[in-house]
Amino acid sequence: MIERAVCLLTHGQDNWAAAYGAFVLGKQAKLEMDFRHIDQSIPEAPIYLLPSITGMNCIPRRQWRDLLSRMRDGATMYLSLGDGIVPHFNEVAGVELVTRAEPTGLASVSLSDAEGSVLPLLGADKVDVNAVEAEVLGVRSDNGSPAFWKNHHGKGQIIVFAAPIETALTQLPGTFDAEAPPYWKVYQEIAKSQPSLRRLEIESPHLAVTEHPIDSEHSVAVVINHTASAQTTRAVFSEGFAIGRILKGAIEQIGNGNAMLTIAPHDAVLFTLEKTQ
Numbered sequence: 001m002i003e004r005a006v007c008l009l010t011h012g013q014d015n016w017a018a019a020y021g022a023f024v025l026g027k028q029a030k031l032e033m034d035f036r037h038i039d040q041s042i043p044e045a046p047i048y049l050l051p052s053i054t055g056m057n058c059i060p061r062r063q064w065r066d067l068l069s070r071m072r073d074g075a076t077m078y079l080s081l082g083d084g085i086v087p088h089f090n091e092v093a094g095v096e097l098v099t100r101a102e103p104t105g106l107a108s109v110s111l112s113d114a115e116g117s118v119l120p121l122l123g124a125d126k127v128d129v130n131a132v133e134a135e136v137l138g139v140r141s142d143n144g145s146p147a148f149w150k151n152h153h154g155k156g157q158i159i160v161f162a163a164p165i166e167t168a169l170t171q172l173p174g175t176f177d178a179e180a181p182p183y184w185k186v187y188q189e190i191a192k193s194q195p196s197l198r199r200l201e202i203e204s205p206h207l208a209v210t211e212h213p214i215d216s217e218h219s220v221a222v223v224i225n226h227t228a229s230a231q232t233t234r235a236v237f238s239e240g241f242a243i244g245r246i247l248k249g250a251i252e253q254i255g256n257g258n259a260m261l262t263i264a265p266h267d268a269v270l271f272t273l274e275k276t277q
Contacts, residue, residue, distance in 0.1 A: 005033040005047035005190075006232035012055030013082065016165050021166025022051045028184035031191040038063050046077045046194040051083030052164035059071075059132045061087065068092065072154025076193040079188075082164035083125060084203060093160050094134035094151030109147040109163075110136040119181045121147060122172070123162030134160075137189060148186065150193075150199070157193060162187050178206055178227055184230050199238045199273050207229055207263065217275035218244070225263035232262045237273065244274035 007022045009015040019035055026033050026049075033049065034041055038059055048067055053059065059067075064086060071077045079086070079093075085179040090097055103126050110116040113250040121140065128145045137147030140162075165183050169175040175183070184205045199219055202209050204225045225231045237243075237257045250262040251270025260271050 001113060004045065005031055005049055006043060007033045007035050007043040007049040007051065008038050008042065009035065010038045010050060010084070011060075012058050012084070013052055013112055015171040017167040018051045018164075019166075021169050022049055022187075024169075025184050025187040025207045028176075029187035029191050030202065030209055031187050032210070042066065044070070045075065047078070047190060049078045051078075051080050051166035052082050052168075053079060053086070054082035054164070054167075056085050058084040059086055068153070071156035071158060074155040076157055076159065076190065077153075077163075078159045078190050080161040080164055080166060081125070081127070082123065082167070090132075091266065092151070092153055093149070093158055094132055095129040095146065095149065095160075096132050098128040098130060098145075099126075100128070105142070106133065107140050107142040109138040109140055112136070113185060115182075116149070117182050119165075119183055119186075121163040122165060122168035127162045127243040129162075136228075139200055148189075150189070159190055159193065172218055178229075199241045201238075202233055202261075203237045204231065204233045207233060211273075219273045220247075220270070221273055222268055222270050223249075223261060223263060224268040226264060228265045230262065230264055235259045235261050240277045241273050242276050244272035246271045 009018055067077055074117050105123060107121045109121055128143055131146050131149060134149040134151040136146045136149050140147045141253050148156050150159045174180060198211060200211060200221050206225060208224045210222045243253055243259060247270040251269060251271060252260045254260060263269055
């Protein structure tokens with residue numbers, strides 16, 4: 001069974017927009033997730049997503065304490081900030097909140113990735129924080145303040161993005177297109193926070209990947225091209241796994257746990273993965 005993140009929809013927000021934005025960004029970053037409302041029973045999971053939190057009472061205190069306990073035991077928690085407020089934010093997030101105000105213009109965040117990616121801070125308050133214990137992953141263009149960071153909490157960690165990107169992205173056309181700013185890299189950082197149990201790894205954000213385990217030695221993989229152009233990409237398999245049967249599409253096995261997939265526009269490849277040793 002492939003372990004999945006749990007996306008928690010909270011009070012005061014547009015739940016549909018938060019869920020849809022998180023789902024698309026997760027697909028681009030190869031992060032599978034289930035969905036729950038914060039008032040429902042929360043299953044055990046390696047990663048908890050709380051996208052675009054909004055309002056003073058967005059997360060009930062009992063559920064917040066429960067999530068902090070799970071994080072101390074090793075889970076990852078992700079928050080993206082609308083105007084939501086949670087208890088003991090500074091202590092948990094590893095920062096000092098200096099000021100928070102209505103935005104006066106559209107700022108952006110420069111990520112500390114190899115490509116130096118720049119993401120407009122859509123829908124964000126103007127937040128000025130100082131990193132106390134947190135590791136900064138991206139800074140604002142207008143004041144140099146951290147806008148993307150992570151912090152250890154017990155055996156786990158919290159990852160924070162200082163803008164409600166999930167709800168904001170659903171309101172603008174083209175924000176999930178191939179040429180759009182790579183907001184999916186935020187979710188890639190979340191996915192990297194826990195060991196992957198996938199048998200198949202594909203990095204391209206233009207391809208959605210799902211695995212359907214049959215048993216400990218067999219699974220079915222589906223790779224979907226969501227773009228209007230053909231995509232060729234490398235697939236890397238977990239040690240001891242290889243393609244069994246090709247059920248649909250063009251696949252070239254090149255050895256050493258690798259294969260090249262060619263997928264037509266708005267089409268898919270389908271194949272089985274089998275344990276070889």
